[in-house]
Amino acid sequence: xxxxxxxxxxxxxxxxxxxxxxxxxxxxxxxxxxxxxxxxxxxxxxxxxxxxxxxxxxxxxxxxxxxxxxxxxxxxxxxxxxxxxxxxxxxxxxxxxxxxxxxxxxxxx
Amino acid sequence: xxxxxxxxxxxxxxxxxxxxxxxxxxxxxxxxxxxxxxxxxxxxxxxxxxxxxxxxxxxxxxxxxxxxxxxxxxxxxxxxxxxxxxxxxxxxxxxxxxxxxxxxxxxxx
DNA sequence: GACATGTGCAACAAAAGAGTTGCAGATCAT
DNA sequence: ATGATCTGCAACTCTTTTGTTGCACATGTC
Numbered sequence: 449x450x451x452x453x454x455x456x457x458x459x460x461x462x463x464x465x466x467x468x469x470x471x472x473x474x475x476x477x478x479x480x481x482x483x484x485x486x487x488x489x490x491x492x493x494x495x496x497x498x499x500x501x502x503x504x505x506x507x508x509x510x511x512x513x514x515x516x517x518x519x520x521x522x523x524x525x526x527x528x529x530x531x532x533x534x535x536x537x538x539x540x541x542x543x544x545x546x547x548x549x550x551x552x553x554x555x556x557x
Numbered sequence: 558x559x560x561x562x563x564x565x566x567x568x569x570x571x572x573x574x575x576x577x578x579x580x581x582x583x584x585x586x587x588x589x590x591x592x593x594x595x596x597x598x599x600x601x602x603x604x605x606x607x608x609x610x611x612x613x614x615x616x617x618x619x620x621x622x623x624x625x626x627x628x629x630x631x632x633x634x635x636x637x638x639x640x641x642x643x644x645x646x647x648x649x650x651x652x653x654x655x656x657x658x659x660x661x662x663x664x665x666x
Numbered sequence: 667g668a669c670a671t672g673t674g675c676a677a678c679a680a681a682a683g684a685g686t687t688g689c690a691g692a693t694c695a696t
Numbered sequence: 697a698t699g700a701t702c703t704g705c706a707a708c709t710c711t712t713t714t715g716t717t718g719c720a721c722a723t724g725t726c
Contacts, residue, residue: 465569470644485701495702495703540642592672592673
């Protein structure tokens, strides 16, 4: 795996590695497209904090934004998700082989 | 999704959200089980830094350790990987199917 | 026992992350 | 044009993360 791709993948995971952002992702998944103000409504944290989180998600290319009048609507972009999925698949599917390797080390012959 | 599960999931993603740790995961996947000293060999960062990264991975239950003589061997634990995979599947395949899939995981049969 | 090797603990510094507040600018309705 | 919203920028804390170094303890080898 190239270093650049690895860095990008780490960025995707890091973006998802926060409960607030994870919640944002699920809300965007359910609602389709929302503004930062709408996302901040009724939340414990400020709109600006939400905006920063959205920017993190966007930097990881998990989210895109689109201007609509005076609002800015954020929505999910599943493209990078697939790369992350592929990585986790690799771990899961490689797991059996890893176990087999361990077995041969522990129980030689 | 319960808040606790969400927190735990965020922890898994956060643990993977670092290029150094991602590299450790791939090395452990390839090699099976290695000590912190072995993992630090030839790396730019110190053994102690590696140990800290391994502790982060272990806190997220992506890694387990086992004492073997004077060495401590670290290896992958795929259990939490599946939860993360399920979440990414949810994003990719869409919310409705994702909910159904999660239900089958939580209420098997 | 003496020595090499591997681990564990703790204190420290630098950097990044998360959140706040205040205010200015843009946009829409009346 | 006025007022109500919504967004954007910047400065400022506070906390967490990342990494280092130094030293002590444990374990295997000779």
